[in-house]
Amino acid sequence: MTDQPQLPEGDIPGKPTAASRTTLSHIMTGSDTNLLGTVHGGVIMKLVDDAAGAVAGRHSGGPAVTASMDEMVFLEPVRVGDLVHVKAQVNWTGRSSMEVGVRVLAERWNESTPATQVGSAYLVFAAVDADGKPRRVPPVVPETERDRRRYQEAQIRRTHRLARRRAIKELRDKRAAEGLDAEG
Numbered sequence: 001m002t003d004q005p006q007l008p009e010g011d012i013p014g015k016p017t018a019a020s021r022t023t024l025s026h027i028m029t030g031s032d033t034n035l036l037g038t039v040h041g042g043v044i045m046k047l048v049d050d051a052a053g054a055v056a057g058r059h060s061g062g063p064a065v066t067a068s069m070d071e072m073v074f075l076e077p078v079r080v081g082d083l084v085h086v087k088a089q090v091n092w093t094g095r096s097s098m099e100v101g102v103r104v105l106a107e108r109w110n111e112s113t114p115a116t117q118v119g120s121a122y123l124v125f126a127a128v129d130a131d132g133k134p135r136r137v138p139p140v141v142p143e144t145e146r147d148r149r150r151y152q153e154a155q156i157r158r159t160h161r162l163a164r165r166r167a168i169k170e171l172r173d174k175r176a177a178e179g180l181d182a183e184g
């Protein structure tokens, strides 16, 4: 694994980060609340998945499905009457997968105070063909220092995801071989 952006390979030219960067905005209403009266985390997560999905589809030029969502962080409660902005961009690309980074900001819908960050998340999308099988994606081409930092951080997360998955599989295989996890 390298720590530099991949060069375009084969017949798929690279695409700059800015080409698919997207913001989805939504005013929170009474139907978005939880039992405490603030906005339900699941409502925010859906907006995050929607924005990230749009970015993944735009970058890959076709259908893309959510493979994982991790590090969903809620920093501040979101309230009814907040105008929420969900900003998403492709941080990193592999062969068929893309990591999309998302920042969630909120401001009062009728006030001119600046928006504050209320959450963030990282999602992995896989581009799929008509049969739902993974297909190759254009390499993302980070253009700014911030994009390059995000690319490098995404590679660290990718390495950790793969290592964690491998370690858990090895543990499960070992326990299964020892007959420790038989259905009871």
Ligand SMILES: CC(C)(COP(=O)(O)OP(=O)(O)OC[C@H]1O[C@@H](n2cnc3c(N)ncnc32)[C@H](O)[C@@H]1OP(=O)(O)O)[C@@H](O)C(=O)NCCC(=O)NCCS
Binding pocket: 065, 066, 067, 068, 093, 094, 095, 096, 097, 098, 124, 125, 126, 128, 132, 133, 134, 161
């Ligand atoms: C995501 C999916 C297409 C992966 O299919 P697969 O047969 O396992 O294919 P692969 O193992 O080749 O994985 C494809 C890519 O996704 C990545 N990937 C797969 N599962 C992943 C996970 N849980 N986390 C992070 N990345 C993942 C792989 O690393 C690979 O990346 P690369 O090609 O850039 O190296 C498949 O599991 C799927 O269709 N899942 C359901 C998706 C869906 O319906 N989402 C909406 C949920 S309601």
